[in-house]
Amino acid sequence: MGEVTGVAVVGRGSIGGVVIRALESGEVPGARLTAVVDLGDSLDDALAVADLVVECAGQRALAELGPRVVAAGKDLLVVSIGALTDDALHERLRGGPGRLFLTSGAIGGLDLLRAAALMAPLEKVRIVTTKKPATLGVPHAAEPVEVMRGPAREVAAAFPKSTNVAAAVALAAGSFDVVEAVVVADPAATLTSHVITASGPAGDYRFEIRNRPSEQNPASSQVVPHAVLATLRDIVR
Numbered sequence: 001m002g003e004v005t006g007v008a009v010v011g012r013g014s015i016g017g018v019v020i021r022a023l024e025s026g027e028v029p030g031a032r033l034t035a036v037v038d039l040g041d042s043l044d045d046a047l048a049v050a051d052l053v054v055e056c057a058g059q060r061a062l063a064e065l066g067p068r069v070v071a072a073g074k075d076l077l078v079v080s081i082g083a084l085t086d087d088a089l090h091e092r093l094r095g096g097p098g099r100l101f102l103t104s105g106a107i108g109g110l111d112l113l114r115a116a117a118l119m120a121p122l123e124k125v126r127i128v129t130t131k132k133p134a135t136l137g138v139p140h141a142a143e144p145v146e147v148m149r150g151p152a153r154e155v156a157a158a159f160p161k162s163t164n165v166a167a168a169v170a171l172a173a174g175s176f177d178v179v180e181a182v183v184v185a186d187p188a189a190t191l192t193s194h195v196i197t198a199s200g201p202a203g204d205y206r207f208e209i210r211n212r213p214s215e216q217n218p219a220s221s222q223v224v225p226h227a228v229l230a231t232l233r234d235i236v237r
């Protein structure tokens with residue numbers, strides 16, 4: 001039998017809960033759940049028994065706990081990518097000795113955007129995210145309303161529970177400056193949508209994602225923990 005990777009999960013909400021249950025039932029070959037860090041639990045106890053920490057707890061928790069994880073030489077898999085709009089935090093998390101991994105989370109197309117940006121800088125990138133109004137702090141919106149439009153860095157920080165995807169797109173595009181993010185609250189939105197458009201010397205791109213929201217937390221899409229588990233499979237393989 002090969003080596004088993006001990007995994008600690010931080011946060012047991014709509015994303016962490018699914019990841020925890022999948023690990024408990026042995027769904028990821030080569031990975032074993034060794035700790036769960038919820039509010040009040042000690043990260044140090046988890047670091048003593050884990051090789052890799054999965055952050056599913058939000059941008060603030062990542063900023064607080066992430067640097068300790070990589071400094072302890074443990075790998076870190078991040079869900080709350082919007083926290084990486086803070087360049088200093090991003091540098092610390094990349095500084096090792098533990099490795100930093102990001103999940104694709106609620107969206108796709110990141111590999112192609114990255115390749116296109118590596119060929120030549122993308123000239124224009126936009127992500128339009130549309131969700132139910134209550135998840136965006138405008139519960140009484142009776143018709144579609146644009147709640148924010150601006151640079152991905154500002155939008156991902158302004159909606160820490162809803163627009164981590166804007167930061168993920170910016171990191172794939174290699175620049176926060178080239179990405180505009182738009183957030184729309186739509187009372188008729190039964191699915192959460194993310195429409196990503198990009199253009200540059202490599203070509204023109206358009207990805208439309210329509211995700212079913214989590215019942216437990218409608219701000220997050222149901223697919224996200226499964227993206228985390230897919231990344232986890234790749235890491236431990």
Ligand SMILES: NC(=O)C1=CN([C@@H]2O[C@H](COP(=O)(O)OP(=O)(O)OC[C@H]3O[C@@H](n4cnc5c(N)ncnc54)[C@H](OP(=O)(O)O)[C@@H]3O)[C@@H](O)[C@H]2O)C=CC1
Nearest residue numbers: 011012013014015038039057058061080105106164217220
């Ligand atoms: N990259 C992507 O595509 C996506 C990223 N996300 C990110 O994932 C995060 C989690 O989403 P989701 O699971 O739906 O959120 P939930 O609110 O359902 O769960 C978050 C959990 O983390 C816990 N928590 C908060 N702070 C800490 C801490 N310091 N230590 C340990 N646990 C903590 C919360 O506890 P309590 O409830 O007691 O506060 C809660 O149980 C979102 O906030 C968002 O930033 C979400 C969707 C997509």
Ligand SMILES: O=C([O-])CC(=O)C(=O)O
Nearest residue numbers: 106162163164165220221
């Ligand atoms: O789950 C989603 O569709 C996107 C999301 O909440 C985020 O990026 O924070």
